[in-house]
C-alpha cells in the first residue's frame with residue numbers, strides 16, 4: 001500500500017505530481033516550470049544565472065588587408081655530384097664541413 005502524505009487529498013481539477021529535483025509529492029498547481037524545463041517546487045525554483053546570457057566579443061572575421069594569396073617564390077638549388085644516385089643539395093648539407101663548390 002502506498003503511504004499517504006499531506007498532499008494526498010482531493011482537489012478537483014488538480015493532480016499529484018513529483019518535484020523533479022527533490023522528489024517530494026506536491027499538487028501539480030504548486031509546481032513551477034524552471035528555465036531547464038523541470039517541474040519543481042518553490043524550494044527548488046531558481047532563475048537562470050545571468051552569466052549564461054553573456055556574449056563573448058568576437059573579433060572581426062575579415063582582417064583589414066583582404067584575403068590576398070602570396071605569390072610563390074621559387075629558388076634554385078645546386079646539387080653536389082657525389083657519384084651516388086641521390087645527390088644532396090650543396091648549400092644545406094656538407095659532410096666534410098667545407099663548401100663543395
Ligand SMILES: [Zn+2]
Pocket residue numbers: 019020021022023024040041042043044
Ligand atoms: Zn522540490
